[in-house]
Amino acid sequence: MTKKVRVRFAPSPTGPLHIGGVRTALFNYLFAKKHNGTFILRIEDTDQNRYVEGAEQYIIDALNWCGMPTDESPVDTGKYGPYRQSERKHLYKQYANKLIASGNAYYAFDTAETLDFHRKDHEAKGKTFIYNWHNRLKLSNSLSLSAEETQVKLDAGEDYVIRFKSPQDETLHLKDIIRGDIKIDTNILDDKVLFKSDGMPTYHLANIVDDHLMEISHVIRGEEWLPSLALHYQLYKAFGWETPEFAHLPLILKPTGKGKLSKRDGDKLGFPVFPLQWTDPKTNDVSRGYKEDGYFPEAMVNFLAFLGWNPGTEQEIFNLEELIAAFDLNKVNKSGARFDPDKIKWFNHHYMQEQSNDVLAELFKPIVDENLNVIASKTKQSVSNDEITTSQAPRNDVDANYISMVIGLIKERATFVSNFWDLSHFFFTAPNSYDEKASKKAFKEDTKGILEEVVSIINTTEDFTVENLQTNIKGWITSKEIGFGKVMMPLRLALVGALQGPDVFDIIFMIGKAETVKRIEKVINLL
Numbered sequence: 001m002t003k004k005v006r007v008r009f010a011p012s013p014t015g016p017l018h019i020g021g022v023r024t025a026l027f028n029y030l031f032a033k034k035h036n037g038t039f040i041l042r043i044e045d046t047d048q049n050r051y052v053e054g055a056e057q058y059i060i061d062a063l064n065w066c067g068m069p070t071d072e073s074p075v076d077t078g079k080y081g082p083y084r085q086s087e088r089k090h091l092y093k094q095y096a097n098k099l100i101a102s103g104n105a106y107y108a109f110d111t112a113e114t115l116d117f118h119r120k121d122h123e124a125k126g127k128t129f130i131y132n133w134h135n136r137l138k139l140s141n142s143l144s145l146s147a148e149e150t151q152v153k154l155d156a157g158e159d160y161v162i163r164f165k166s167p168q169d170e171t172l173h174l175k176d177i178i179r180g181d182i183k184i185d186t187n188i189l190d191d192k193v194l195f196k197s198d199g200m201p202t203y204h205l206a207n208i209v210d211d212h213l214m215e216i217s218h219v220i221r222g223e224e225w226l227p228s229l230a231l232h233y234q235l236y237k238a239f240g241w242e243t244p245e246f247a248h249l250p251l252i253l254k255p256t257g258k259g260k261l262s263k264r265d266g267d268k269l270g271f272p273v274f275p276l277q278w279t280d281p282k283t284n285d286v287s288r289g290y291k292e293d294g295y296f297p298e299a300m301v302n303f304l305a306f307l308g309w310n311p312g313t314e315q316e317i318f319n320l321e322e323l324i325a326a327f328d329l330n331k332v333n334k335s336g337a338r339f340d341p342d343k344i345k346w347f348n349h350h351y352m353q354e355q356s357n358d359v360l361a362e363l364f365k366p367i368v369d370e371n372l373n374v375i376a377s378k379t380k381q382s383v384s385n386d387e388i389t390t391s392q393a394p395r396n397d398v399d400a401n402y403i404s405m406v407i408g409l410i411k412e413r414a415t416f417v418s419n420f421w422d423l424s425h426f427f428f429t430a431p432n433s434y435d436e437k438a439s440k441k442a443f444k445e446d447t448k449g450i451l452e453e454v455v456s457i458i459n460t461t462e463d464f465t466v467e468n469l470q471t472n473i474k475g476w477i478t479s480k481e482i483g484f485g486k487v488m489m490p491l492r493l494a495l496v497g498a499l500q501g502p503d504v505f506d507i508i509f510m511i512g513k514a515e516t517v518k519r520i521e522k523v524i525n526l527l
């Protein structure tokens, strides 16, 4: 690639960034970084009616959370700024004027009522009203009016728009990296509005002018913009500018594979469609976010990378660096990519295993504290104080290191940090009930005697290590020919409250001699 790679992610701040937008940003980011290029954030906020407070900050926060910081943006700045179109407002009119001067655009004065009349009239006849070469001379514009008539209207301050004059009987040859060559007959194109009399450009004009001025080399965006490509090509030609390369990314489909994944699908289908939680500033409605739902950004990024792209090998796990190295726009598919919410869980489980236990412990500690507080206050309510046994009271010595060790024992079975408590509560607090079905299976007539023996082995195990405990208890079981289940099941039930959890010897070692003995004795007393 000889040209310096400069790509832009150009969202409109009309609300929280949809997951599809994050995928577009990611593909831009990967492409930029792969080619030592520049990743730019441009805020396309020319439509002030759709502007939503907080949306720009949300976009920046989402990119940062995913680990895709921008090189140039409204906040990073750079020599191509400003990066908000509302701050570039003064730039666009001169370009619209240039197109008028070169005969590529014209003033149109048709009122909203007239256009509406034509639209409805066509609809009634089963047709679609298109403003272009076939009817523009019958409408009110600077092509149908004389230069003097046009000037009179402009001088009188009549409302106008500036429209692109799409040519008749031409074939456009468009190129898209993902879709190959596309031929378009100009006769089907309408004369799109480029500029409005409120002094604002439309998306099309502002987007092309900015891509040119910002020296964008590759436009990577969603498939929904493919229908605009013909106009954009024509605009570059009309200005005499070099056309950037285009890549239109495939749609993201609903989990069923039918239809485009929409912003509303999240609520309907029960998974987030936004990277971060979003509170609507007008309604205060809260939409779920992947971050707050407990996903790691690495999982989100890895998952999104495979929505429309794959490396052509079996490898699925890619961190950001590996994605940058492997990414290739030529390997992006044309067909829609099905959004599978279970797949991102699978990635999350994987990245959970890769996180350090200390980092996870920081996330889990508040959950442990909260649960222990709830248990403590419940215990106080339901049992009078002098009845509280020590093993019913929560441990109060949970330091980060202990939590970290617990996580090491249970995280293999967790997808989210929020799963940790269910998998590990018995490391922090004694069970106050015993699973009924398991009790029937585990507690037999001879259990009491067996557990008494176990207590005495534990009490006499001086060097309290997992290995010693294992050797002593297993050795005893073997020498007495008791059968492992007869010992291990009631033991586990006494410690955990259910036939679940990691290795019993790990649990004994972690909760310590005194607590282990207390829990077993509690069961002995119940039997």
Ligand code: GLU
Binding pocket: 009, 010, 011, 012, 044, 203, 207, 220, 221, 222, 225
């Ligand atoms: N502002 C457009 C959007 O919201 C940008 C489309 C483009 O990248 O050209 O998606």
